[in-house]
Amino acid sequence: MTKRVLRLPTQSPPWSPRGESLSQTLRKPTPLPTVWRLSFSRLLILRSLPISSYRPLSLLDTIGKLYEKILLARNLHVVSERGLMRDEQFGFRPRHSTSLQLARLVERTTRNFGEKRLTGAVFLDVAKPFDTVWIDGLLYKLTLLNFPSYIVHTISSYLRGRTFEAFFQTATSSRRGMRTGVAQGGFISPVLFSLYVNDMPSPSHHVELALYADDTAIIATSRKPTLLVRYLES
Numbered sequence: 001m002t003k004r005v006l007r008l009p010t011q012s013p014p015w016s017p018r019g020e021s022l023s024q025t026l027r028k029p030t031p032l033p034t035v036w037r038l039s040f041s042r043l044l045i046l047r048s049l050p051i052s053s054y055r056p057l058s059l060l061d062t063i064g065k066l067y068e069k070i071l072l073a074r075n076l077h078v079v080s081e082r083g084l085m086r087d088e089q090f091g092f093r094p095r096h097s098t099s100l101q102l103a104r105l106v107e108r109t110t111r112n113f114g115e116k117r118l119t120g121a122v123f124l125d126v127a128k129p130f131d132t133v134w135i136d137g138l139l140y141k142l143t144l145l146n147f148p149s150y151i152v153h154t155i156s157s158y159l160r161g162r163t164f165e166a167f168f169q170t171a172t173s174s175r176r177g178m179r180t181g182v183a184q185g186g187f188i189s190p191v192l193f194s195l196y197v198n199d200m201p202s203p204s205h206h207v208e209l210a211l212y213a214d215d216t217a218i219i220a221t222s223r224k225p226t227l228l229v230r231y232l233e234s
Contacts, residue, residue, distance in 0.1 A: 032157045036064030038175075039183060041166040056166065058184035068187040071158070074151060075191055084145050086198055091213030092190040101212055105219065108208065112221050120228045122218045129214035130189050131181040135159050138182075138196045145195070155192070159183075206231045 041056035076094065079085050085093065090101040112119045126132070138159075142152050162178040182189040190213045203209055203218070206227075210217040220231035 032067075032154075033064075034161075034163075035061050036067060037158065037162045039162070039164045039185070041164050041184075043166070043168050056184070058164070060183060060185055065187060068158075071151075071154060072188045072191060075188065078147060078151065079191075079195075082146070084198070085194065086200075086211070088209040089194050089198070089211040091194055091211065091215075093194075098212060101210055105210055105217065108219060108221075117221050117223055118225060118228050120220045120222075120232050122232050124216040124218070126214045126216075129193055130184055133182050133193060133196050134180060138192060141196060141199065145198075155188075158188075204231065204234065207234075 038061065040059040042059065044057045080094065090096040090098070090104075109119045135156075139152055139156055142155065159182060162183065163175050164178060165175050166173040182192050194211075194213055197211075197214075200209070200211075200216075206221055208219045208221075210219060218232060220228050222228040222231060
């Protein structure tokens with residue numbers, strides 16, 4: 001079997017307008033197909049929990065998710081190259097994980113115990129975080145972070161005009177629009193949410209943050225319980 005080297009054509013493809021290169025064509029802010037922005041929500045019934053705890057399971061278009069993976073790779077490259085994500089955020093980032101974040105907290109607590117210091121923590125969990133993202137605010141923050149304009153336009157096209165249909169057993173609802181939030185079940189949604197809350201105020205000297213996407217832990221250290229409570233409340 002002979003080895004053949006595949007070479008990309010140096011000339012512009014015939015479908016490229018005005019003789020643009022392939023990379024220039026891909027960077028143009030063009031509307032995404034409607035089906036890529038459509039999700040099918042299926043109710044996941046948890047019989048051991050009350051009805052208010054039931055969660056919909058969102059099914060997205062397969063080709064749209066492949067496109068999301070490409071967009072996610074571009075976003076992570078920009079975030080990593082420019083150091084845009086704060087160091088305390090360990091959610092859905094290369095070379096970061098839940099285990100490393102937990103190890104960081106355990107190391108901090110163990111060191112305080114050895115130095116006879118107290119450790120206090122407050123754990124926060126945002127209710128329905130992906131559903132409450134303000135799209136205009138997210139795009140504005142990406143612009144402030146100097147994201148490439150073509151990526152901002154692509155994310156805007158992906159988030160705006162999203163629709164969903166809910167179905168349960170044999171019944172299906174009419175198609176409805178989504179005004180806020182990022183796609184449930186999307187590859188890029190956790191990273192977009194992390195960038196959305198990336199401008200969270202930095203803590204004081206005695207307080208440390210531990211973030212994993214929408215989960216936040218506020219850890220304070222002091223030798224006196226009264227100061228520990230004061231640090232956490234501030």
